[in-house]
Amino acid sequence: MKIKGNLTDEANRLSSWVGKDCCTWKGVGCSSKTGHVVKLDLHNPIFGGNKLGGQVSPSLLDLNHLHYLDLSGNNIQISNSLGSLKSLRYLDLSWSIFDATIPHNLGNLSRLQYLNLSNNGLSSPIPVTLGRLTSLTVLDLSRNNFNDSMLYSLCNLSSLVHIDLSVNSLGGAIPHCLGNLASLSILRLSQNDLQGPIPSEMGNMTQLTELDLSWNVFEGEIPNSMRNLCNLCVLDLSYNMRLSGGLPNHLGEFKNLERLIIQGNSFYGPLPSSLGTLSYLRVLDTGNNQLNGSIPISLGQLSKLEYLDLSKNAFVGTVFELHFAKLKSLNELYLHSNSLVLNVTSQWVPPFQLQVIGLSSIKVGPQFPQWLKTQKSVTALHMSNASISVVIPNWFESIYCGIIDLDLSNNQIKGKVPIFQKCKYRSLQLSSNRFEGPLTPLPSDVYLLDLSNNLLSGPITVSDDSATMSFTFLGLSNNHLTGVIPLSLCKAKSIQFIDISNNQLSGKIPPCLGQLELLSVLDLTNNSLYGEIPSSLGSLKFLNSLHLRYNKFYGKLPLSLQNLTGLSTIDLGENVFTDNIPPWIGYNLTGLKFLNLQSNNFYGDIPPQLCHLQNLQLLNLAQNNITGNIPHCFGDFTAMFSNFTAMVVLDHAYILNPSGNFVFDKSYEENILDSMKGRELKYTKTLKFLVSMDLSNNGIVGEIPEELMDLSGLLNLNLSGNHLKGRIPNNIGNLTQLESLDLSRNKLSGPIPPSLSSLSYLGHLNMSFNNLSGRIPTGNQLQTLDDPSIYIGNDGLCGAPLNSCFDDKSSHSNHKHADQSRVADETDFLWFYTGIGPGFLVGFLGVCGTLNFKKSWRYAYFQFIENNYNWISVTIAIKFAQLKRKFNKGKLGR
Missing domain, CATH: 3.80.10.10 (Ribonuclease Inhibitor)
Structure with a gap:
């Protein structure tokens, strides 16, 4: 009851703590033999809520038979005297907020088997007294800020079975003595700054079932000694960048392996065909390396494989049906960014039902893959740059609504844009194709739509003028769209990017665009828009990039634009603005x-x-x-x-x-x-x-x-x-x-x-x-x-x-004077006639100015004069100089 009195309990979690039989209270456990309190479990059952506050009462130390203490997920101030609870075997203080020091007397808990201090942001050194915890089997210090010195203090804890030091600030090399922990089953060191080669002594940890060294800076090859780790179920070496060399063939000897993840390194050479013998393998991720050669057909035997990522390598050759022969469990496939050709028959029925398909930047086309119509659970389909050059087939609409992330960009797909049926929030990337005809009305349920770089025409319309639009990104640039910017676009309250540049839009900027509070990019470049910039755009406090180039905007820059303090880019070129350059650009932006x-x-x-x-x-x-x-x-x-x-x-x-x-x-x-x-x-x-x-x-x-x-x-x-x-x-x-x-x-x-x-x-x-x-x-x-x-x-x-x-020596003086006379004479003549060419051009411009050239013609004409001014001048000057010499020699009449 003293413990309860020191705690704040706004959620009334300790409401059962009444009466004299504390063994019936929630969170309190007693020994059935002695009646002593041996367990106190006050962990927060709801993440982020229902937290107990206050501090631990000194009376806790009176529970000297306590075996189990869990205060995780609360805001309880922890006592520095916890080391006096010498019967403790289980201590969980994770997800708590307390002083950023670990009590030194924790080393006195000689019976402690489980210690969890994770997710606390602790940065103080680990007390060396932790090396006394010779009964410790589980140590979880993940998601803190511990440094590398603490690794050495663990080398003598031979009882350890589970170590999690992931997401800390560990640096330097893994100490070789860590290989002494022969009983270790799980070692997680991911997301630190550990460096150097993987120690060969790690091959001594023959009981390891999980080894996670991902997101560090390890380098060199996988040591040959690691072939001793035949009990491994999980091997994660991803995103070290500098790990290199070929993949050892003995990876096929890890018969219990379920997850092999080596993404984001510099491994090269072929993929070992022995991987096809790993009958328990569920995840194979070799993406973003330098692996080459053909893909082994043996991978098609991995009947339990759920996730296959071979993307961003240098694989070559053809992928056939045999590569997928028994992959009945596969639900995510990533083959993108390789020099591969997917060659399956139009009658092929895959053994799997994929949810995620990544086939970008490999050759899938020219036909639209027929086997896709057998896939009823697809949520993401990426086939960008896949050499598809036909019309999207009608049957595609049957799976279309289920896809929330569709990318068919950078192909040569023809015909009309698919009808945007109202389905669910989704992303549609169809840019850089050959879609033509009128733009399908914009759907209200799409958060990312990119139809840029196509042949679309007509006005921009929406499927339902009354609906609130879900756009965060709208890309319609480089088409042939006409008409005005629709007012309905102002209903897209979550939109962050609008790019409708390089079209033939006319009219003014709708002032209601100033209501799009999250807008970051507005690109209206190269249209026929006109008028003044609406002052309402000054309300776009998150605007980072404003492009109005190549339009017909005029007037002054509205003073309200000085409120756009987050602007990184302003491009107002090639318009008709008439104004002083506002000083507030320098003061505010x-x-x-x-x-x-x-x-x-x-x-x-x-x-x-x-x-x-x-x-x-x-x-x-x-x-x-x-x-x-x-x-x-x-x-x-x-x-x-x-x-x-x-x-x-x-x-x-x-x-x-x-x-x-x-x-x-x-x-x-x-x-x-x-x-x-x-x-x-x-x-x-x-x-x-x-x-x-x-x-x-x-x-x-x-x-x-x-x-x-x-x-x-x-x-x-x-x-x-x-x-x-x-x-x-x-x-x-x-x-x-x-x-x-x-x-x-x-x-x-x-x-x-x-x-x-x-x-x-x-x-x-x-x-x-x-x-x-x-x-x-x-x-x-x-x-x-x-x-x-x-x-x-x-x-x-x-x-x-x-x-x-000219040389100043006297021996050349006569020749010099003659040359000077000739040069002076020709220079005067040269400059006289050089002026004739530009004069003629100016006169010509004066006449043409009355013809009211189309703006694009004027741009092209003046650009030609600007780019070729020197060439025109030099040509005219040389020509007239030649004529003068002929005249002086009597070869040319007056």
């Missing part, structure tokens, strides 16, 4: 990595507040009406330093399905278009490495700030088409990662700094049409950039690839 405002009508000075964007990797303000200087503080963009470790980019979609589980999906890849090396490129998988600044084709004045040369991680720097003057900074060689540099069409003067030749990655350079002079630097990568057009329009430049610089 401090997580921005990619900012693209290219080809709009932004005007005024660049706000220095942008310098607060320490994570910015891409800044594109090209082709606007921006004036003023380049802020000196642009040198503060930390993410543009070469020693900066790029933060994780949102390049994949983490989808939360209705069951509350995260599904990793590659349907949406973050992307940015950026002009580099003279052409526009799309960055997806390499986006995290893109570091670029493009301020070209504006009205920017002043000098190039020296501070820009601190951005040593820049891959692309484009300042062309402005009014920049002064010298190129001498330390431009500090931009060591630079691959593309364009300073053309400015008013820069002075020499080209010699340090330019130290840029060993430079593959694109344009210095044309400035006032540069002196000798062009030589050496290293510059020697490969031998196109003279990259320097044209700079009267004072000489050296390769232009004309050689």
